[in-house]
Amino acid sequence: MRYSFASRTVSLLSSPLRQIRENARLNSFISLAEELPAQELFPVKRLEEAAQDVLASGPDVLQYGEPEGFGPLREWLTAEWGGRKNAFVAPSQVLLTTGTQQAIDLVVRLMVDEGDSVLVENPTSPGCLQVLSMQGAKVIPAVSDGNGLLVHELEQQMKLHRPKLLFAAPTFSNPTGGVWDMGRRQDVLELCRRYSVLFVEDDSYGELDLNLKRGEVHPSLFALDDGGQGGQVLYIGSFSKTIAPALRTGWAAGASHVIEGMTVLKQLADMQSSTMNQRLLHRLLTGPGFSWHDHLAQLNKEYATRLKLMLELLKRPLWKEVTWRVPEGGMYVWARLPEGLDSAILLKAALPKGVAFMPGGLCTAGKEGASFIRLNFSHPGRDELFLGMNLIGETIAEFTARS
Amino acid sequence: MRYSFASRTVSLLSSPLRQIRENARLNSFISLAEELPAQELFPVKRLEEAAQDVLASGPDVLQYGEPEGFGPLREWLTAEWGGRKNAFVAPSQVLLTTGTQQAIDLVVRLMVDEGDSVLVENPTSPGCLQVLSMQGAKVIPAVSDGNGLLVHELEQQMKLHRPKLLFAAPTFSNPTGGVWDMGRRQDVLELCRRYSVLFVEDDSYGELDLNLKRGEVHPSLFALDDGGQGGQVLYIGSFSKTIAPALRTGWAAGASHVIEGMTVLKQLADMQSSTMNQRLLHRLLTGPGFSWHDHLAQLNKEYATRLKLMLELLKRPLWKEVTWRVPEGGMYVWARLPEGLDSAILLKAALPKGVAFMPGGLCTAGKEGASFIRLNFSHPGRDELFLGMNLIGETIAEFTARS
Incomplete structure (x- = not known):
């Protein structure tokens, strides 16, 4: 490099988000890391x-x-x-x-x-x-x-x-x-x-x-x-x-x-x-043909259904040492990993299986974020959610079985 | 104010650009200060x-x-x-x-x-x-x-x-x-x-x-x-x-x-x-129906015509002490005011007449920009250009008559 970046820029360039994104472009990769709404519900015709x-x-x-x-x-x-x-x-x-x-x-x-x-x-x-x-x-x-x-x-x-x-x-x-x-x-x-x-x-x-x-x-x-x-x-x-x-x-x-x-x-x-x-x-x-109120109601009804499915999946045995609070709204479940398991290390093990989540460290200013993961339920379809949650659950279980 | 801005922000908030913009919203105001292309030439149908x-x-x-x-x-x-x-x-x-x-x-x-x-x-x-x-x-x-x-x-x-x-x-x-x-x-x-x-x-x-x-x-x-x-x-x-x-x-x-x-x-x-x-x-x-090459050619032909008109207007007696180089391209003429006339002061006198230009100081890192103005010829229509150039020329003449 023949010229240098600003000092604060350098640390930003090594974010694990980039690795998630690179993987997410692959076919059949399932990402529960994203911040994406459900595109099936976009008012595209209107x-x-x-x-x-x-x-x-x-x-x-x-x-x-x-x-x-x-x-x-x-x-x-x-x-x-x-x-x-x-x-x-x-x-x-x-x-x-x-x-x-x-x-x-x-x-x-x-x-x-x-x-x-x-x-x-x-x-x-x-x-x-x-x-x-x-x-x-x-x-x-x-x-x-x-x-x-x-x-x-x-x-x-x-x-x-x-x-x-x-x-x-x-x-x-x-x-x-x-x-x-x-x-x-x-x-x-x-x-x-x-x-x-x-x-x-x-x-x-x-x-x-x-x-x-x-x-x-x-x-x-x-x-x-x-x-x-x-x-x-x-x-x-x-x-x-x-x-x-x-x-x-x-x-x-x-x-x-x-x-x-x-x-x-x-x-x-x-x-x-x-x-x-x-x-x-x-x-x-x-304009005509669109009700803001009805649109929001429909969106929330669908997202509530998707959340319900994720919560069901979280009750499966693979997830038994993971804890969470039911969210009141939004697009994510914030879950605490089993004692001693680091979400950045878990992510490294999950990516080769074709699945990603958001490691908690990226959502926290302190260090305790390492024991959390963020799971998105608004974007993946039903099958993706099943498979993705299964793959993450398996990865967690592999770690907890060892310890 | 109950909280304070960042130190570098403060100077940015007092730019004369804001005053030009406020004026430009008024009806019948003519602005040669803008960086606007000619909307008649947008490929809106395509x-x-x-x-x-x-x-x-x-x-x-x-x-x-x-x-x-x-x-x-x-x-x-x-x-x-x-x-x-x-x-x-x-x-x-x-x-x-x-x-x-x-x-x-x-x-x-x-x-x-x-x-x-x-x-x-x-x-x-x-x-x-x-x-x-x-x-x-x-x-x-x-x-x-x-x-x-x-x-x-x-x-x-x-x-x-x-x-x-x-x-x-x-x-x-x-x-x-x-x-x-x-x-x-x-x-x-x-x-x-x-x-x-x-x-x-x-x-x-x-x-x-x-x-x-x-x-x-x-x-x-x-x-x-x-x-x-x-x-x-x-x-x-x-x-x-x-x-x-x-x-x-x-x-x-x-x-x-x-x-x-x-x-x-x-x-x-x-x-x-x-x-x-x-x-x-x-x-x-x-897609069909659009040629990038032809579009650029048409745009440049029209802008060359508008520039020609502005150059004609610059030859009028009101502008006789103003100098400029003919631009090879782009959307502006960069003109030097008569000796001793400051473009920021000129702008203050021009705004109440219903016309604006870009004062040179905003385009320069040193101080010599004060003796320049930037005139846009791509956006104003023919009548606007006539009237706007006349109003600016008059304002300049008022200053030079005094000195």
Whole structure:
């Protein structure tokens, strides 16, 4: 090599995700590692009609648009999403992004200097941890139980580290699928106010409620924070898991000066996301033949069925030393391996059998992630799920038989 | 504000570009500041047919794809672009990006640590300068005459500053529209080899050749560098100026380890660009009823006409103290204001008249940019161009009359 990379880049280049991806391209490989929705449920016919309409409207749709995103879609979001979730913001407080990953990258670039502390709900999404590592943040893992972050411990960490951000997913997190209770939501928000910490609320999976008998889940912290007016919360949402990933449309909503700052950084990062795709999505959501509410209900019904199958498979003898909590929503089961078994080592043994999962270390800031794996149930079909779970179970059993 | 931004972000938030944009939204405002292609020339009918085809092929097109981009489009690029330009690379050496802006952001994030030196052809694109500023690079302006960078000065700067990158647009740059001659291309490449500098070749405007009688322009530095095999050059191209910006598709081609590094960073930045848009583009380029060659020829013919009109208008008495070089390609005229007139001050006087241009300071790393303005001729229609040039000319005349 005749020139050198930036210092922080180097560690990112050796991620095990690359090896999973290389394998996943092979035929007959089964990956429960992915973050893929079920493509059978994409509204492809409706989008085909929407595309015809939108492109027939003339060349404007193919031109550069506003860097903050197509105005009518931002208006739809403030009305539909804002109204349903009691999050009252103006369209100017919404930035359309290329999925939630970009929203995370932008807010971290906006706020975090090298060496700044950032609190992260632990475990958390692999994408968030990578962004923080790239930005040179000092990542502080915040401890949670099944009901949310532990408030006393969190306050001690805020006092000690003076973090700039707290990154968490209170509703159906990636990877746990858990839900914070109401008290924790209020207490954590109060702490963020007291210690001047911006709460980044990742609601990427917030619509995927798999408890079909429940009414509404608890309000988002964004809604509790005076509908975004207080500015203590940046909300991040996505259409990738609910409509289709290839539209590459997510959004961030928050205080005006944060959204304006992120918009400037977005222009620097990629000028803007595709106006055409945003118009397509807007046409789908507001046009005939499509009900957002019915679509979500159908999606959640199917995902609940897939989860049920995975939970059945987890009860089989091969999995007897593995423990897990039933997720309330989202696309994953977060499972603890038998004592002493390391998920990165398990993955190395599983790949040659033609199967992958997400090793827990990639979802955690501390070391305890090594004893966890994340299993995706939204994407694999029924047969794949059977076979994949069997192959992983066998690999685990081979290790436990030895010890 | 209850929390603070990162230190480098703050300066970016006060850019005059924001004020231009705010004004440009008003009705009857004429902006010659934009980087917009002519939407009358978008192949909107062909893209409508392509969208029908692509979406009818099933839900796969809406799923996540490869982070490096749709394989067949990368293959098309290596065959068509690579073949035509004598740049011989494998598809694995090509990364599809959300336009050239993202390619620039990714390579800078990959390579540049805070405080690292980066050489920049001066003047250069505003987007490049913003990325470098955000990454904390020490920007060193490289001096050029009408034939390319000055080689002796460049070598002194390389010796003194040990830069990581040299960023330049040897063919039809934004903003000058100039072309480096063959000798300079070879000499600069040789210097990059000797001093281990990665040459980032921005060819965003490289297809927009407005000298209709010329055959091929000089080969790109990428092609001179052993077709990318040597790895001293990263080539950056775009479909935003040739097909349509809303497809948000550009690409970077280079040595495998650079492309792999950029791909990892792309996943961190936004997971991936839209597979659907990449498939649309591929279908357009390879499908019936569309000739890439004829399309480019038609585009260049129309832009040459628009340039001719702008050059006529520049000869009017209002512009008599302004000087410029006729651009060889691209979408802009780079003009020097009368002695002592500052382009940022001129812009403030022009905005209330309902017209904007790009002040030269945003295109330059040094201070001399203040005496230049960049005028776009690709987007405004004939009447807009007449009126806009008249309004700017009047504003200049008001200043020169006073002094």
